[in-house]
Every structure is written in structure tokens, then in C-alpha cells.
Amino acid sequence: MSGEDEIKHLNRVFYDRYLEHGLVEIYLGIFFISFLLTYISGYGFLVGYPLMFMGFLGPSLWRKFIAPRLGYVKWGGLGSGKSNKLIIFLFVVMVAFFTFLFILITMGPRYPSEWELEMHLIIIGIVGLILCTIVGFITRVTRYYFYGMVTILTFNMAHIFDVSATLSFVILGIFFLVIGLYLLIRFLKNHPVIELEGEDGDQ
Amino acid sequence: MAISRAKDLDITRVVNIDKIIHEPGRLAILVYLSKVEYADFLFIQNVTGLTKGNLSAHMSKLETAGYIEIIKEFIEKKPHTVLKLTPQGQKALDEYRKKISKIM
Numbered sequence: 001m002s003g004e005d006e007i008k009h010l011n012r013v014f015y016d017r018y019l020e021h022g023l024v025e026i027y028l029g030i031f032f033i034s035f036l037l038t039y040i041s042g043y044g045f046l047v048g049y050p051l052m053f054m055g056f057l058g059p060s061l062w063r064k065f066i067a068p069r070l071g072y073v074k075w076g077g078l079g080s081g082k083s084n085k086l087i088i089f090l091f092v093v094m095v096a097f098f099t100f101l102f103i104l105i106t107m108g109p110r111y112p113s114e115w116e117l118e119m120h121l122i123i124i125g126i127v128g129l130i131l132c133t134i135v136g137f138i139t140r141v142t143r144y145y146f147y148g149m150v151t152i153l154t155f156n157m158a159h160i161f162d163v164s165a166t167l168s169f170v171i172l173g174i175f176f177l178v179i180g181l182y183l184l185i186r187f188l189k190n191h192p193v194i195e196l197e198g199e200d201g202d203q
Numbered sequence: 204m205a206i207s208r209a210k211d212l213d214i215t216r217v218v219n220i221d222k223i224i225h226e227p228g229r230l231a232i233l234v235y236l237s238k239v240e241y242a243d244f245l246f247i248q249n250v251t252g253l254t255k256g257n258l259s260a261h262m263s264k265l266e267t268a269g270y271i272e273i274i275k276e277f278i279e280k281k282p283h284t285v286l287k288l289t290p291q292g293q294k295a296l297d298e299y300r301k302k303i304s305k306i307m
Contacts (some may be wrong), residue, residue: 014250063278071246072285073239194245 015075017191019141021066022183025176027054032173039166065184069191095131121165125155150175223268224299228253229261233296236271236288244284262286270295 034050037043132148135141151172158168224230231251236242242250248258262284265271270292274285288296 014246068245071243071249073242073246075239194248 014070014073016141017070018066018073019139020183021187022180023058023061023066025180025183027058027180029173029175029177029180030054032169032176035166035169035173039164039170065188068193069187071194090134119159121155121159121168124165124168125152125159128152128155147176220302221295221299223264223270224295226261228257229265230299232258232261232265232286233270233288233292236286237293237296241274241285241287244286247286265292268292268295 030050031047031054034047037046037049128151129148132144132151136144136148154168154172154175155165157163158165158171163171224233228251231253232247235247235250244258244262247253248255251258253261262271262273266273269289272287272289274287276283276285
């Protein structure tokens with residue numbers, strides 16, 4: 001292995017460590033489980049609260065658990081290429097498009113067609129698979145492909161056994177939460193806190 | 204023939220190597236910083252495996268030479284040091300790489 005390759009390998013190892021803490025999975029899990037709130041209360045906007053909560057809590061959790069263990073780095077090579085930026089842009093456009101489509105179908109002026117009603121779980125599963133695949137491709141973290149498979153499988157099963165979309169999201173949420181907690185516990189065990197105080201000896 | 208080979212090698216190239224960079228610890232810091240936009244003290248300590256004292260000493264030397272920029276800040280009342288490779292540092296590293304590859 002040449003020096004350049006070794007650096008790339010080292011970069012890869014540290015980049016992977018930054019994505020193995022499981023916080024993303026925990027956020028996803030909480031978000032999906034929160035669909036239960038809308039199901040119980042009947043108010044769709046309640047899904048926004050966990051999102052807001054996570055938006056506020058996310059950075060402080062990262063500072064509390066991740067930064068003291070790994071340090072902070074702004075990657076130059078990984079995830080900053082032109083093609084990756086294009087993929088991220090496409091991802092955002094796709095999420096916006098599907099959100100718009102979802103709102104249009106569920107709250108729009110026209111009533112959803114019979115086909116849409118019948119196949120909506122399959123469509124959600126396919127969208128989930130596509131989004132997970134894109135995330136996996138961008139981050140180069142293979143477990144996202146697995147999440148994509150689990151997503152499509154969950155919604156296909158829900159379609160076959162006539163389970164509601166809300167309950168399917170909750171099941172998926174529990175899955176993500178369990179995986180996230182497992183990853184976080186493993187991460188905390190593998191990476192003890194390194195004291196930052198007086199780091200450069202003159203403070 | 205032997206004299207000709209010695210001339211080709213040009214021993215002054217070896218002597219003129221940048222001594223600031225030509226030290227494993229400092230070289231590791233510079234090479235790593237050249238691959239990222241910036242990194243903090245803890246991250247560099249993790250990747251290089253240097254002790255706090257060693258890393259601090261190397262950082263000071265590299266900063267004095269103008270090869271790295273050290274940004275000190277406080278996050279939640281704790282000191283946080285960010286390291287960044289300067290254009291001068293990048294240039295010096297490139298030259299060092301060229302010289303070493305010629306010698307080898």
C-alpha cells in the first residue's frame with residue numbers, strides 16, 4: 001500500500017467512525033414512532049414536534065457524545081466532490097417532491113384514486129428503498145442498503161397483511177431505534193472520552 | 204562511473220531537505236492536514252497517535268514555520284484548538300515530497 005493509499009484508508013476508517021454512532025438511526029426511529037402520536041390524536045402536525053425537538057437536541061448530543069471521543073474534522077475529500085454535491089441536490093429534490101406528492105394526495109383537493117389507495121404502502125416502501133440507497137451511496141455506508149431492504153420489506157408485508165401505514169412506520173421506527181441504540185452503546189464502549197482540557201499545554 | 208552516479212544523486216538535495224517537515228510526527232500532522240479542510244487537536248491526536256505534549260510541541264514548531272494555522276476557541280468553557288494547513292505549508296509539503304521522491 002502506498003503512502004497515499006494508506007492516508008485514504010485512514011481517512012476511510014475515521015470517516016466510518018463518524019457514522020457508526022447510531023444517532024441518525026435513533027432520530028429516524030423517534031421520528032417514525034412519533035407517527036403514533038398522529039394516529040392516536042388525529043393531528044398530522046404533531047409529527048413536526050419530534051423533528052423540532054431533534055433539531056435542537058441533535059447538535060448538543062453530538063457535542064456531548066461524539067466530539068469528545070473522536071474530535072472534529074471537516075473532510076476535504078469525502079462527500080465534497082462535484083458528483084456527491086449533485087447526488088445530495090437530487091436527494092433533497094426527491095425528498096421535496098415526495099413530500100409534496102404525499103401532501104397533494106392526502107390533503108389535496110382531489111380524492112386519492114383507488115390504485116393509489118391500494119398501492120400506497122408499496123409506493124412508500126419503494127420511495128424508502130430509493131432514499132436509503134441514495135443515502136448509502138452518498139455516505140458509502142453499506143448498512144443503509146440494508147435499511148432500504150428492511151423498509152421495502154416492512155411495507156410489502158404491511159400491504160400483504162393489511163396493516164396500516166402508521167403502524168408500519170411505528171414498526172420501522174422501533175427497528176431503527178433498536179439499531180441506533182445498539183450502535184450508540186457499541187460506539188460509547190469502543191471510544192472512551194479523551195479529556196480536552198489543557199490540550200495544547202498552555203491553557 | 205561511480206563519480207557520475209554520485210553526481211546524479213546530488214547529495215545537496217538530501218542536505219537541503221526541510222528539517223521542519225522531515226520528522227515523522229510533524230510529517231504525519233502535515234500529511235493528514237493536507238487531506239482534510241481542518242481538524243481539531245483531538246482528531247489529530249487520534250490519527251497520529253502522538254501524546255498531547257508531543258503534538259503541542261510539533262504544532263508550535265509548524266506554526267512558527269508558518270506551515271499550519273492554529274485557531275483557539277472555547278466551546279462550552281472548554282478550550283478547543285483547530286488546526287489548518289496554510290498555503291505555505293502545502294507548498295512546503297509538495298516540495299518535500301518531490302525532493303524525497305527524487306532521492307529515493
